Amino acid sequence: MPDSFGIQEETRGSAVLLRVRGRLDARSAPHLLEVGSRVRMRGRNLVLDLSGVTFMASSGLGSLLSLAEEFRQTDFRLRIASPSAAVTSVIQLLNLQPFLSIDASEEEALHALGV
């Protein structure tokens, strides 16, 4: 089922790459927040590949925002890679691009992190 939520984790040098797929809603957002916070606590940079997100609810967006703020308060960085149209439309609607570092692809995001 393309809509079912899942996170695939991969380590790329000093960064962790999380490929998120499915619905990012009230049920799955806390999971993403938890996995993301764990990466921050391990002291790694984080790339969130959101190309597989089919729907993003306000709670999903909320988890992205707070995760970004968590990383901003540390020496580590969070970048969003190749967000799907469902993600982009909501981020643009609320003009949140200035607060999220978004790249067109995983490679660009990793490159920006120096990996």
Add this chain to the structure above:
Amino acid sequence: MIGRGERIIGIRWIVTFVAVGLTTAVVLSVGTVAERNARRALTAELTSRLLLEARNLALTSSGVLLSDFPELTLHPLIKEKLARQPELSYAVVVDRAGIIQGHADPHRLGTPFEEPVGLRALMDGPPRSAGETLRRNDRELVASVPITHPSGKRLGHVVVAMRTSYVDAVLERARRQQSLILAISLLIGIAVSFLVLSHVLRPVATLREGIRRIAGGDLETPVRVSDGTELGLLANAINDMAAGLKKAQMEMVERERLVREMELAREIQDSILPSERIVEGPFVIEGSQRAAAEVGGDYYDYFLLPDGRIGFAVADVSGKGVAGCLIMTMLYALLRADRATASSPAALLASLDERLGETLRRGSFVTMFYGILDVRTGRLVYASAGHNPTLIYRHASRSVETLRSRGIPLGAIRGGAIRGTLEDLTITLEPGDAVLQFTDGISEAFEASGQEQFGHERMSATLRDTAPRGPRAVIDGFFERLTAWTGGGARLDDETILVLHRDPAHVPAPLESEPVGNGCGSPLPTREPDPGDSATAIARYDEARRRGSRVVLTGTSDVLDTIRGWLAGTPVLDALPARERDLLTSTLYEVCANVAEHGYARDPGREYEVWWVPAPGPAEGARSPRARAAAGTASERLRQGWFLVRDEGVPFSANEWKGQDFDDPRVRRRGRGLGLEIIHRTMRRIVYYPSTAVGNVTWMCFGGSPSPEEASHAG
């Protein structure tokens, strides 16, 4: 209290020092007397010995003096005596002519005897015979005894001297021994008295330590002194005191806990009483409560029912305190659960009786009034379960009527006996009329002297005087007069008052404040509909039912799948460009998720509906591509129609949305409240009508407004 830094002089030491001083004084006094006596006895003994030596020598000499050469016998005799007794300084035998006949020194024999100088007679001493003398000077003690022939003839005399230095040495030795004994006695006395006192006074230190512990807050460890003296009693008294302190402390903690619980109960009570008046058509309903010092069981409530009528209740729970407050809270919950389904006030009270009866303790009961007002007709249907009568102010006659009913209190008799006593009564409220309900904290308030209650007459008069000025004036008037009546002391009971007033000058507003079928395509109306104007909401809902397409969801529906499926199967919405379809999906998802989560708490048994109502026009309902093309693109048509969501859940305050400031990192970190943000930025206009006769209605027109500022200008 004795601080750590202050010098402490121990009782043990004080008493020991005093005891030692006394012992020393006694020992010294006794020693002095004993020494004097010993000295006297010793002196007497030595003089007796001296006299005896002299007598012996005299006796020996009496025979020898008559011989031819007495000096030959006496010289060795005396020499040996002196050698044997060194304390004797000399011994001399003198004949009648005063010539020395016996002496230790042979050169002195035959020489005249010269008395030593400075001799003075000794007054005391042993008894002396005739001719015997005892004398002394600074150096010697001298005894002189006559030598007598058995015939009685005097032959001479004997002089024997003893060195006073010897006497002094003997006395000194005796004195030294005595001093040693005294000193040892003194030391033993001091040691014994110190040890005994230490033992006796040891509990003082224990007591001091115990008191210090108590002062430090340790009330658990008792002072252990097993002592038969007053100190033991003191220890027991201290332990009793600590136990008393502990008890008092626990009582204080318990009292504080009760006070906190009471405060909490009071807060709960306050929080469930309505805080604002309801204005519905010509009617205003408002209540107020002045709480007694102790939390009580008074309760009042009013609310809009789903069909647009107003329900209101006043109740008094027998008993006060937390128990009364709990019953009141239960009443609040039960009333809210039953209010929409009960067929009449009497039926509602009967149902409450049944459900409260399971919980109320025997002897506890609740008196309650419940009324339902139809705001369109002014008809008030009410029933009372043993509650105070209702007062009605009639504006036309400026009189007060008293409405009594015969129901018994809730929970008073188990087994549904209440059903036979409850009745629904109906009155009609004309313009200017007012209804007053209250609890007996009002009617039974005693004047300051405790003789008379406020009573029915004063209540009627107060209502008559204040009702023409509206419900607030009635409430203020009552509280003012009650304060004056009771003298403003502490209230013994809650004073609860509820007033329903019909505005005499109210002209009914037209049902529609704007043409309902106008849709969102036309320019904005000059006046936004009043969010409280439920008639507009009902009219819009009616129109949606006539012309719109809907989807029904429950508290547990998969909102996303349902909305997507509905959009895909609904004309116009099925043809939207991807971005608009995504935004619309997001927004409807947020609205529905809000209802399901906050309004219905994910109750699978409760439904709500989402309507899409296209703008009316020649193309409405047309299915042919040409007709649809004539009506404009799907995007254009989306902006001309409107959406309506109707639910029956707990209303929320969506109209108070102010927009989020994402520049604030705290807002971003919180990551909340984004749903309303999405809704308001996607929808051009949103009007929320909570608690209308058909439920909560949300009316929305699509057309993203770029900023919250613009959105708030629009709606």
